[in-house]
Amino acid sequence: MVRFKHRYLLCELVSDDPRCRLNLEDRVLSGLVRDTIARVHGTFGAASCSIGFAVRYLNAYTGIVLLRCRKEFYQLVCSALPFITYLENKGHRYPCFLNTLHVGGTIRTCQKFLIHYNRRQLLMLLQNCTDEGEREAIQKSVTRSCLLEERSDEEQLSDSGGEEPSEAME
Amino acid sequence: MPEGAGSAAAQTGARCSCDFSMAVFADLDLRAGSDLKALRGLVENAAHLGYSVVAINHVVEFKEKKQEIEKPVAVSELFTTLPIVQGKSRPIKVLTRLTIIVSDPSHCNVLVACTHLDVDLVCITVTEKLPFYFKRPPINVAIDRGVGFELVYSPAIKDSTMRRYTISNALNLMQVCKGKNVIISSAAERPLEIRGPYDVANLGLLFGLTESDARAAVSTNCRAALLHGETRKTAFGIISTVKKPRPSEADDDSLPACKKAKCEG
Numbered sequence: 001m002v003r004f005k006h007r008y009l010l011c012e013l014v015s016d017d018p019r020c021r022l023n024l025e026d027r028v029l030s031g032l033v034r035d036t037i038a039r040v041h042g043t044f045g046a047a048s049c050s051i052g053f054a055v056r057y058l059n060a061y062t063g064i065v066l067l068r069c070r071k072e073f074y075q076l077v078c079s080a081l082p083f084i085t086y087l088e089n090k091g092h093r094y095p096c097f098l099n100t101l102h103v104g105g106t107i108r109t110c111q112k113f114l115i116h117y118n119r120r121q122l123l124m125l126l127q128n129c130t131d132e133g134e135r136e137a138i139q140k141s142v143t144r145s146c147l148l149e150e151r152s153d154e155e156q157l158s159d160s161g162g163e164e165p166s167e168a169m170e
Numbered sequence: 171m172p173e174g175a176g177s178a179a180a181q182t183g184a185r186c187s188c189d190f191s192m193a194v195f196a197d198l199d200l201r202a203g204s205d206l207k208a209l210r211g212l213v214e215n216a217a218h219l220g221y222s223v224v225a226i227n228h229v230v231e232f233k234e235k236k237q238e239i240e241k242p243v244a245v246s247e248l249f250t251t252l253p254i255v256q257g258k259s260r261p262i263k264v265l266t267r268l269t270i271i272v273s274d275p276s277h278c279n280v281l282v283a284c285t286h287l288d289v290d291l292v293c294i295t296v297t298e299k300l301p302f303y304f305k306r307p308p309i310n311v312a313i314d315r316g317v318g319f320e321l322v323y324s325p326a327i328k329d330s331t332m333r334r335y336t337i338s339n340a341l342n343l344m345q346v347c348k349g350k351n352v353i354i355s356s357a358a359e360r361p362l363e364i365r366g367p368y369d370v371a372n373l374g375l376l377f378g379l380t381e382s383d384a385r386a387a388v389s390t391n392c393r394a395a396l397l398h399g400e401t402r403k404t405a406f407g408i409i410s411t412v413k414k415p416r417p418s419e420a421d422d423d424s425l426p427a428c429k430k431a432k433c434e435g
Contacts, residue, residue, distance in 0.1 A: 014215070016361065039330070079376045082369040083327055085362070099219055099366040120257065127254075 006052060007074035009103050010110045011081065013063035015096035021063045023089040026055040029065060032087060033077070040080040048073045056107065062118070065098070066110060078103070119145055193385070195367040196223035196392035198267065198291070199322060199355035211361035217253035217262040219366040223396070225265040227357070265396070269293060290399045291353070293320045294339055304346040313351050318395045319343060322357040323365070323373055340377035349383040353391045 013021060034053070038046035052070035059065075069077045078100065087094045101117060104110040122145065126138045200212050209226065216224050252261035292312065312319075321340050325332035343352070354374055358364040365373070367388050374384025 014218075014362075016211070040333075075372070075375060078369075079372045082323075082365045082373055085327060095362050097362055097365065098369075100368045100372075101366075103368075124254070124256075 004052065005071040005105070006068050007071050007103055007105060008056065008107055008110045009067045009069070009074070009078065009081070010101045010114060011065045011067065011098045012101055013065060013087070013096055014099050015063075015087075015094060017094050017096075019092075020087055020094035020096050021060055023087065023092070023094065024058055024060045024063065024065070025089070026058050028087065028089045029058070030055050032084060033067065033081070036084050037077060037080045040083050041076050045076050045080065049077050053077070062121075064114065066107070071105075074103070115145075193389040194222045194393065195220055195388050196225075196396070197221045197355050197358075197364065197370075198223075198225040198353060198392055198395065199227045199320070199357050200224055200364075201357050201359045202226045202228055203359050208360055212358060212364065213262065213264060214253045215361040215364055217255050219364065220256045221262065221367065222255050222258065222260070223263045223265065223392070225267040227267050227269055229269045229271065231271050289317060290395050290402075291318045291320045293322070294343055304343060306346055309347050313347065316351075316394070316398045318351045318353050318391060318398070319347065321352065321354050321377060323354060323370065324356045324358050324363045326373075327363065327365075337376060344378035349379045351391060351394070352379065352383070352387050353395060354384075354387045355392075 013024065015021065030053070034046060034050060037049050041049075049069055052068065052073075054068045055065065056068050057064070057066035067077070081098050081100060084098050085095060087096050102110055102113040104113065119142075122138060122142050126135065126142065129135050129138060197216055200209070200216070202209060213224060252264065254260070255262050321336070321343070323336065326336040327333075354370050354377070356364050356370075370388050371381075371384045374387050375381065377384075379387060
């Protein structure tokens, strides 16, 4: 087979500062991950992980990140992710960490997992929210996401992406 | 039941999808500072990341004279309702634990501790190069007794010299014990020092464990250590007395080497 095989790492950026997620940009994150791999695995790690490395999807509201790397070196990347302790952008440093949710061979499997995960997050938000208006908004999102189950996956991803109530919870 | 399926999934080798939907994860070391709010944040974070069981660790220095051991933090003080574990519908279970530091080698040799002392876990300190080498016979005796070895990873995340010592001590331990009965936990004091279970299993790979061993280090071996602690109160692990009027759990009749994953009734 002539195809290059990849691994897609689905991660969530967790931080106690709400401004940290808004500062997520793919260049910033890509530089951060490459730096961390260089720190942990040295020159060999930095070189081998940089060939197929890319940030494929980024959602600043929920903090979900999809990274791509080559299949032969994905363990180097995976094992370096826990060592990320801060995100630096425009001179500000925000303490945070990356929580790996799922590793998949294709973007589609990661998408399926993400939809499932977002649906669960919506339900948890529904339990925790206190305001009536928010509660109605979340209930509408939940019913909409259930109805769209048979539809194509791309629509669902964009639907469940806009979660303003999630900022209130995190 | 849960752990059996979880470890069976791990045996399929090159499958990269983390089939963690069945396993129960535990982080058995959260450092209890004096700040209750940080502790609360820690436990909430642990629940959000997917840990079903956490243990709050109180560290005590061993002194010759009798000393007062501080009262452990009561869980009901921390939370009125325990946070729900991400991905499951049950609330997180919070336990407490005591760690005794013995720094005097003449008084209590570490390797002797493995064989004779009535402990559940032996912590491998990572803050400096260990002055002694692990010898195989006491380690094997400890494994047979069911004593686990604990590696901590939060110094590795904070500092780069600590990282070197952690990895070298961990690799040293792995060569002797071959990855059995090892658990990995964070000595986290702040909410941002804890890492998710999948990440911790990947750290286990760095420490020299195989992939299946690393997953077991976060799930089944922790459970085994907890059961080992429970069986110290019971008679041969079969009969236990409970204060509350609840049916007592039917423990398996395997003795202290509680490595076998057990179904909870």
